[in-house]
Amino acid sequence: MAHAHTPPHTEQHFEATETVRDIVIGLSDGLTVPFALAAGLSGAVANGHLVVLAGLAEIAAGSIAMGLGGYMAARGDAEHYASELKREQTEIVTRPQDEAEEIYEIFRQYAVPREAATPVLEALQQNPEAYVEFMMRFELGLERPAANRAHRSAATIAVSYIAGGMVPLLPYMVVGDVDLALKLSVVITLVALAGFGAVKGRLVGTGALRAAVQTTLIGGAAAAAAYGLARALNHG
Amino acid sequence: MAHAHTPPHTEQHFEATETVRDIVIGLSDGLTVPFALAAGLSGAVANGHLVVLAGLAEIAAGSIAMGLGGYMAARGDAEHYASELKREQTEIVTRPQDEAEEIYEIFRQYAVPREAATPVLEALQQNPEAYVEFMMRFELGLERPAANRAHRSAATIAVSYIAGGMVPLLPYMVVGDVDLALKLSVVITLVALAGFGAVKGRLVGTGALRAAVQTTLIGGAAAAAAYGLARALNHG
Numbered sequence: 001m002a003h004a005h006t007p008p009h010t011e012q013h014f015e016a017t018e019t020v021r022d023i024v025i026g027l028s029d030g031l032t033v034p035f036a037l038a039a040g041l042s043g044a045v046a047n048g049h050l051v052v053l054a055g056l057a058e059i060a061a062g063s064i065a066m067g068l069g070g071y072m073a074a075r076g077d078a079e080h081y082a083s084e085l086k087r088e089q090t091e092i093v094t095r096p097q098d099e100a101e102e103i104y105e106i107f108r109q110y111a112v113p114r115e116a117a118t119p120v121l122e123a124l125q126q127n128p129e130a131y132v133e134f135m136m137r138f139e140l141g142l143e144r145p146a147a148n149r150a151h152r153s154a155a156t157i158a159v160s161y162i163a164g165g166m167v168p169l170l171p172y173m174v175v176g177d178v179d180l181a182l183k184l185s186v187v188i189t190l191v192a193l194a195g196f197g198a199v200k201g202r203l204v205g206t207g208a209l210r211a212a213v214q215t216t217l218i219g220g221a222a223a224a225a226a227y228g229l230a231r232a233l234n235h236g
Numbered sequence: 237m238a239h240a241h242t243p244p245h246t247e248q249h250f251e252a253t254e255t256v257r258d259i260v261i262g263l264s265d266g267l268t269v270p271f272a273l274a275a276g277l278s279g280a281v282a283n284g285h286l287v288v289l290a291g292l293a294e295i296a297a298g299s300i301a302m303g304l305g306g307y308m309a310a311r312g313d314a315e316h317y318a319s320e321l322k323r324e325q326t327e328i329v330t331r332p333q334d335e336a337e338e339i340y341e342i343f344r345q346y347a348v349p350r351e352a353a354t355p356v357l358e359a360l361q362q363n364p365e366a367y368v369e370f371m372m373r374f375e376l377g378l379e380r381p382a383a384n385r386a387h388r389s390a391a392t393i394a395v396s397y398i399a400g401g402m403v404p405l406l407p408y409m410v411v412g413d414v415d416l417a418l419k420l421s422v423v424i425t426l427v428a429l430a431g432f433g434a435v436k437g438r439l440v441g442t443g444a445l446r447a448a449v450q451t452t453l454i455g456g457a458a459a460a461a462a463y464g465l466a467r468a469l470n471h472g
Contacts, residue, residue, distance in 0.1 A: 029301060033269075036297030037290065044289055053280055053469055054273065054290045061272030061462040065265060068454040076442055110366040112359040119352035120343065130346040138374060206312055218304040226297040233289055 022156035030164025032219045034058050035189045040226030042182040044234035052172045059165035067158030074150035088132045167192045193219040258392035266400025268455045270294050271425045274404050276462030278418040280470035288408045295401035303394030310386035317378050324368045403428050429455040
């Protein structure tokens with residue numbers, strides 16, 4: 001591969017990554033947990049209606065819990081960023097010496113002596129906005145969150161969860177026989193998990209095949225455990 | 237509050253944060269989704285055994301899916317870090333001029349001119365290890381992951397999910413009447429969500445009361461939606 005470093009944080013890149021991450025979060029749990037629950041229940045009750053009912057209740061609960069959870073997390077990040085930004089803005093004015101020492105301390109960790117760091121410090125002091133941005137990223141490790149991130153994150157996660165969760169339930173909705181529906185559900189969901197894993201692996205760069213195997217194994221293990229537990233409890 | 241900046245990434249601090257984050261991930265979903273599923277099902281079927289069965293199947297599925305998901309995510313982070321580290325180690329030797337330009341580019345974003353950045357670059361070039369660490373953090377924004385992070389992350393998330401999920405199911409296990417069990421489950425789970433939210437809010441610094449209200453609302457909304465949907469489907 002050629003020198004493929006992305007230029008350090010263009011907002012474009014950052015945004016796409018966050019949306020992809022939200023889709024991955026929603027889809028991977030949506031494909032896995034309702035699938036495993038439906039498989040588990042069909043191992044215990046021979047009632048397709050009940051499996052669908054429990055599956056849909058799970059999708060409603062899971063999509064709301066994950067979507068609202070994502071909303072709160074994104075809003076929390078944005079508020080944390082805003083409050084730290086305000087603090088840094090105040091501190092470079094009210095405690096310039098402390099801030100300067102923090103700059104020296106950052107560089108000291110990389111064996112950069114004070115006299116080498118001083119020109120950078122002086123340049124930052126000429127430009128308070130850049131100084132604050134520098135501290136946010138290099139002292140605190142914080143990235144400026146995108147505007148409206150919270151709403152979009154919540155919607156993306158919830159819709160992905162619902163889309164993923166409907167896949168394993170479809171066979172139970174259209175096929176009367178629970179055993180047959182279970183077999184169909186296992187096949188189409190494992191195929192969907194493999195396909196999703198392959199796309200995810202390509203997007204995040206871990207390799208399509210390996211990610212496909214991973215997501216399929218996770219979904220299969222969760223479903224097998226739920227199935228085994230439900231059967232054991234029902235017959236125990 | 238006094239000047240409460242944590243010193244930039246001591247490993248101690250970083251570690252504790254990750255574990256807390258894993259507990260929060262597991263507990264918040266564990267308290268919410270099995271709770272909502274059980275409430276939803278008890279709105280549709282007057283069978284406590286079935287509610288417990290579905291709830292336990294969900295806990296098995298959810299804890300495995302989330303635990304293995306956390307394991308894969310942590311291992312992916314570690315591998316990504318290792319491969320980028322290797323690339324940077326090679327590049328500072330084979331393409332020193334490109335790497336130097338990347339350093340200038342980082343500083344240019346903060347309005348630090350080349351001549352001010354040069355002493356820092358020269359200091360980094362004296363110390364290849366620090367140079368690589370500097371690029372990892374300031375060009376790529378990557379933190380060195382803790383060793384064994386993946387296993388611990390998986391176990392922490394899964395155990396937290398199970399612990400959280402058992403709370404709403406307990407009433408259905410000990411009380412025969414489903415309606416009464418539902419009421420008890422709602423009360424103890426909302427109390428647990430509020431308590432968990434308060435502790436979480438204090439730990440992550442968003443305020444105890446506000447976080448308590450948020451987690452309780454998320455859990456309540458998810459349960460109400462699952463309950464409403466299951467009732468509507470069952471009577472529809």
